[in-house]
Amino acid sequence: MRRDYSRGADSLPQEPAIARPAGTQTFARGLTALMAIADSPTGLSVQELANRLDVHRSMAYRLIQTLVDFGLVAQASDKTYRPGPRMAAFSDLYLPTLRHIAQPFISALADEVGCAVSLFVAEGSNAFAIASAEPTTVGHHLRFRPGMRTPGNRGAAAYAILATRPPSDNDLEPAKRARSEGIASSHDEVLKGAHAVAAGFSTSDVRACVNVMTYVEEQAVAAREPAKRCAAAIAQALAEEEVH
Numbered sequence: 001m002r003r004d005y006s007r008g009a010d011s012l013p014q015e016p017a018i019a020r021p022a023g024t025q026t027f028a029r030g031l032t033a034l035m036a037i038a039d040s041p042t043g044l045s046v047q048e049l050a051n052r053l054d055v056h057r058s059m060a061y062r063l064i065q066t067l068v069d070f071g072l073v074a075q076a077s078d079k080t081y082r083p084g085p086r087m088a089a090f091s092d093l094y095l096p097t098l099r100h101i102a103q104p105f106i107s108a109l110a111d112e113v114g115c116a117v118s119l120f121v122a123e124g125s126n127a128f129a130i131a132s133a134e135p136t137t138v139g140h141h142l143r144f145r146p147g148m149r150t151p152g153n154r155g156a157a158a159y160a161i162l163a164t165r166p167p168s169d170n171d172l173e174p175a176k177r178a179r180s181e182g183i184a185s186s187h188d189e190v191l192k193g194a195h196a197v198a199a200g201f202s203t204s205d206v207r208a209c210v211n212v213m214t215y216v217e218e219q220a221v222a223a224r225e226p227a228k229r230c231a232a233a234i235a236q237a238l239a240e241e242e243v244h
Contacts (some may be wrong), residue, residue, distance in 0.1 A: 023162030029053060030198070033063045037073055038087065038147060071142035081225045095121065098206060099131045101237045106210060108132040109230040113223040115214045117230075118148070120157040122207040126150065127157050129211075140195065142213050150190050159184035160200035160209035183224045184209075187217075195220035203238050210234070 036052045037044050044052070050060035064081055067073035071086035099119070106117040110133040119131040129148040152158050153172065162171065164177035171179075178184035184198045195217050200209040210231045212223040 029055065029059075030063050030066060033060070034067055034072055037067075037081055038083050039080075041145070043076055043078070043082040045080050045132055049081070095130060095206060096204075097241060098208065098238065101241060102210075102234045103131055103133065105230050105234050105237070106131065108210070109133070109210065109223075109226055110135040111137050112226050113212055113219060115212050115219055115223060116142050117156070117227075118146075118211045118213070120150070120209050120211050122152065122159065122161045125152045127156050127161055127209075142191075142215070154186075155190035156184045156186040156196035156198035156213075157190075157209050157211040159186065160198035160211070161207050162200075164200040164202040164207045164209075182228050184223070185220065197221075197227050199227040201231045201235035201238075203235070203242070 003215050009017065032053060033049055036049060040141070042213050046061050046064060049064065050057045053060060053063075064073060068075065068081075068084070071079050071084045074084040076082050084089055098121070106119055110117040114135050114137055116135065118129040120127040126149045129146050129150075131146055150157055152161070159172065159174040159178045160183070162175035163184060165233045167176075167179065173185065174184060178198075178200065186196050188194065190196070191213065194213050194215055196211060196213040197220050198209045198211040200207065202208065210227050212220065212227050214220050214223075
């Protein structure tokens with residue numbers, strides 16, 4: 001059995017409301033609707049989406065139908081709406097070389113440590129999972145889908161990415177430790193009760209990390225060195241790709 005916590009981003013602070021012209025506001029609502037549906041592992045009904053957006057049901061319905069028309073959203077048999085087939089094309093466009101190179105490494109790491117592994121990249125003030133791997137050796141583990149967002153200043157993934165930057169007087173203490181030890185760790189920071197370890201690496205285009213999360217502290221401790229090796233191997237493979 002696996003536990004899906006891909007909606008962990010729902011607990012993050014919401015972006016502040018910004019006054020926009022009518023046309024821009026409608027577009028922003030459409031994007032917000034699309035992200036809300038993509039973040040929901042069980043889909044959203046029209047009313048649930050209306051509640052999320054704080055709009056009338058008729059407005060939510062019109063937004064959904066536009067997304068359906070473009071293949072970005074599809075209706076499931078239970079009448080909820082979920083990501084549509086055109087969404088796959090968008091996901092393949094984001095950092096394809098990094099995801100292609102990293103996937104076999106994080107898959108091997110997931111089997112080695114018996115935990116799900118995610119590849120996070122820094123984007124703005126957050127870190128986003130762009131790839132993940134689940135262990136084939138065990139059946140019970142945490143699972144995070146690509147697209148999950150975590151704060152850029154909290155949790156092992158954030159600390160590992162911050163550690164790839166040049167030292168600064170404003171560095172968080174966990175990021176300083178991560179830079180010194182080559183591995184970041186956290187407990188109970190992004191997901192209640194969970195332990196995480198992450199190893200960062202960077203290229204000319206992106207700052208990223210390999211993140212392992214589990215409820216079992218011993219697993220997290222045992223994953224420290226394998227995670228460091230995995231991140232180093234991805235960085236080396238990316239460097240060789242740039243040379244070619």
